[in-house]
Amino acid sequence: MFSIDTVTGFICRNCDQKDGRCYDYQVRFLCPRRFCVQAKCWTQWFDRDNPSGTGDWETLASLQFSYPEQICAAPLQIQGQTTTGLPASASGNVLSAYDTTVGLICKNSEQQRGLKCHDFQVRFLCPPDFCRPKDCYTDWFDRDDPSATGDWETLFALRAEYPGLICPNPLQIQVQTINGYSVAATGNIITTADVVNGFICQNSAQPSGLCHDYKVRFVCPMDFCQHKVCWTAWYDRDNPSGTGDWELLSDLKKLHPNEICETPLHIDVRTVGSNLPLTVTGQVLHIYSPTEGFACRNEDQTGRGCRDYKVRFGCPCKYIVDTD
Structure with missing residues (x-):
């Protein structure tokens, strides 16, 4: 040997x-045991060049430029093989570079007479943290149909109907029809599609006079999906017989000390008795915030005063025992 x-x-x-x-x-x-217990974080296979010119250049720099955020800054290992699955070491080609700093380079001019480089693909081993998801998706939501003025999947309405299922500050919004078609494929003119307001398609803006039926979901930070939200009890400290219904967080904390976390993540508001969500009542709201609470003023309503509401707050589960 x-x-x-x-x-x-x-x-x-x-x-x-x-x-x-x-x-x-x-x-x-x-190898050390810690090497074997860690999940391997391999990228996908990349093939950005063909050997028809001077050779096959699968350099790390060019791949990181062509595939942003898909390859870690300092890979731990590289694997190369032909596009047919033959390992680089068994290809018979002379490689000018084959490492985690440069990547893979095969030059036609350096091969034996009459031979050319194979078409190679490469992948890289990255630190485990690189493969851990950084963001997560909510469920798909479809709260409205376009039978009236259009399809209104607003963030406010979705929070009211699906409390605790959307993060406080979404990173992205994704929209498609309930049949899975993209917005671009529908030809609809979209009024709003962002992480502040949500999604709105108005029938009046369409040449055909009708929007498709859409569903939306949001991209949230990973810690939102990893931590379950627990809800407080329902609170109803005020009636709308005076100026309105005032269910403010500061007042509720005084009446129910140590029952509500310092900074709630979500708020859920329903009518007393009928248990209707806010979007069904159609009333104008004065305050609606997990960190302030809820308030409905009689003077803001038309025809009648505020309904009688109850509230509860979504807190980290380490603070409170879930009451559901």
Whole structure:
């Protein structure tokens, strides 16, 4: 054996053997346990170049430019193979570069006469943290149909009807029809589609006079999806017989000390008795905030005063025992 160690690896040279030929060997390595228990974080396979010009250039810099945020800044390992699945080491090509700093380079000019480079693809091993999801998706929501003025999937209405299921500050909004078609495929003119207001398609803005029926979902920080929200009890401290119905957080904390977390994440408001969400009542709201509470003023309503409302707050589960 010409070499057999943990620095170089294994080498058997035919010229050192009495019969002039080595056996075909396989190798394995003993690694620290922490290496084996960690999930391997491999990127996808990348093939950005073909060997029709000077060769096949799958350089790390060009791949990071072509595929932003899909390759870590400092890969730990590289694997190369032909697009047909043959390992780079068995391709027969001479490689000018094959490492985690440069990437893979095969130059046609450096191959044996008459040969050209194979078409290669590469992937990289990254630190485990690189593969851990950084964002998450909510469920798809479809609270409205376009039978009236249009399809209104506003963030306010969705929060009222699906309390605790949308993060306080969404990162992105995704929209498609209930049949799975993209907005661009529908040809509809969209009034609003953002993480502040949500989604609005108005029938009056469409040449056909009618919007498609849409559903939306939001991209949230990963910690939102990893931590369950627990709800307080329902509170109803005020009646609308005076100026309105005032269910402010500061007042409720005084009446119910140590029952509500310091900074609630969500608020859920329903009518007393009928348990209707805010969007059904059609009333004008004065305050609607998980950190302030809820208020409805009689003077803001037309025809009648405020309904009688109850509220509850969504808190981190470490603070409160879920009452549902």
